[in-house]
Amino acid sequence: MSVIQTESLTKRYPRVTALDRLTVDIGPGVTGLVGANGAGKSTLIKILLGLAPASDGTATVLGRNAAHEGGAIREQVGYMPEHDCLPPDVSATEFVVHMARMSGLPRTSARERTADTLRHVGLYEERYRPMGGYSTGMKQRVKLAQALVHDPKLVLLDEPTNGLDPAGRDEMLGLIRRIHAEFGISVLVTSHLLGELERISDHVVVIDGGKLLRAQSIAGFTEATASLAVEVTDSDTHPDGTRALLDALAARGLTATAGTGHIVHIDAPEPGPAAGPGPEAAQEAAQDVVQDVVHDAVRDVVADLGLGLIRMEQRRHRIAEVFQDGREEVRS
Numbered sequence: 001m002s003v004i005q006t007e008s009l010t011k012r013y014p015r016v017t018a019l020d021r022l023t024v025d026i027g028p029g030v031t032g033l034v035g036a037n038g039a040g041k042s043t044l045i046k047i048l049l050g051l052a053p054a055s056d057g058t059a060t061v062l063g064r065n066a067a068h069e070g071g072a073i074r075e076q077v078g079y080m081p082e083h084d085c086l087p088p089d090v091s092a093t094e095f096v097v098h099m100a101r102m103s104g105l106p107r108t109s110a111r112e113r114t115a116d117t118l119r120h121v122g123l124y125e126e127r128y129r130p131m132g133g134y135s136t137g138m139k140q141r142v143k144l145a146q147a148l149v150h151d152p153k154l155v156l157l158d159e160p161t162n163g164l165d166p167a168g169r170d171e172m173l174g175l176i177r178r179i180h181a182e183f184g185i186s187v188l189v190t191s192h193l194l195g196e197l198e199r200i201s202d203h204v205v206v207i208d209g210g211k212l213l214r215a216q217s218i219a220g221f222t223e224a225t226a227s228l229a230v231e232v233t234d235s236d237t238h239p240d241g242t243r244a245l246l247d248a249l250a251a252r253g254l255t256a257t258a259g260t261g262h263i264v265h266i267d268a269p270e271p272g273p274a275a276g277p278g279p280e281a282a283q284e285a286a287q288d289v290v291q292d293v294v295h296d297a298v299r300d301v302v303a304d305l306g307l308g309l310i311r312m313e314q315r316r317h318r319i320a321e322v323f324q325d326g327r328e329e330v331r332s
């Protein structure tokens with residue numbers, strides 16, 4: 001079931017190709033769209049909303065063609081723009097009610113939905129004050145509220161953590177995750193910071209120079225890459241302790257590689273099928289496997305070889321590292 005599909009989508013501006021034959025298929029849930037500044041994220045969002053025409057290719061949102069059915073798409077999709085666009089002399093309540101009315105809600109439900117939505121994003125008494133005096137975090141919350149007020153099936157959030165301090169980022173990321181968890185609304189959220197989207201997304205799509213670099217499920221990724229870093233000393237019997245450890249682990253059927261210095265990286269075996277629905281559950285399952293199987297094996301092998309164990313550290317590759325590898329592959 002696709003929420004967003006693009007097929008060879010291309011957008012050419014006179015001086016730059018902002019999207020270059022982009023083909024993606026995005027399902028329900030939270031999807032992170034990651035790319036450096038200028039990668040083409042905002043351009044993609046505008047085309048999906050039917051606000052900008054593509055030069056080539058097609059885009060479908062909730063089964064509708066973005067080129068011809070922009071109005072119908074915008075009825076079912078919420079949009080949080082990247083830049084500050086709030087009128088300073090209007091209160092959050094007035095503004096969000098106005099946006100709800102623009103979406104076709106009758107006056108009474110517009111007021112009720114506005115109160116509910118502003119409460120949900122964490123704006124209380126301040127919602128009656130003019131927005132000109134709001135902090136960046138409060139403004140971002142209002143922009144999120146107006147994207148949600150007409151009860152959309154999908155929201156497109158363009159750099160919602162921009163300009164926020166670390167605590168504000170965490171709060172915004174938590175809110176975004178809850179939009180899907182509590183209301184079942186699918187989310188496409190953009191950022192140039194892969195690390196923050198990794199925490200809240202079910203899937204990540206990475207674009208670079210308008211081209212697709214990678215599209216991947218985070219759960220699948222973390223299952224495959226949980227690993228353990230082990231640092232050992234040499235001993236009289238084994239002057240190359242690292243080599244001895246690698247050989248002994250291989251003899252037990254574990255895949256291990258030499259790291260820098262005396263460190264050995266050991267891959268976790270595939271976790272069992274009962275990983276559960278979310279990325280967190282999959283991560284926990286992968287973690288359990290590392291602890292139960294690999295820890296025991298390492299302890300036994302190190303003891304048998306008589307090596308000194310300096311540290312044993314569970315490690316999960318940040319997806320940033322893997323996407324970095326992918327970028328090198330694509331460019332090489």
Ligand SMILES: Nc1ncnc2c1ncn2[C@@H]1O[C@H](COP(=O)(O)OP(=O)(O)OP(=O)(O)O)[C@@H](O)[C@H]1O
Pocket residue numbers: 013014016017018035036037038039040041042043044082159
């Ligand atoms: N209206 C426009 N006219 C000409 N070029 C444009 C226009 N809009 C975007 N571009 C160019 O297209 C490329 C992609 O821009 P886009 O805004 O989609 O990137 P982005 O990934 O959203 O980056 P940012 O986070 O900086 O907005 C950039 O090189 C940008 O300069």
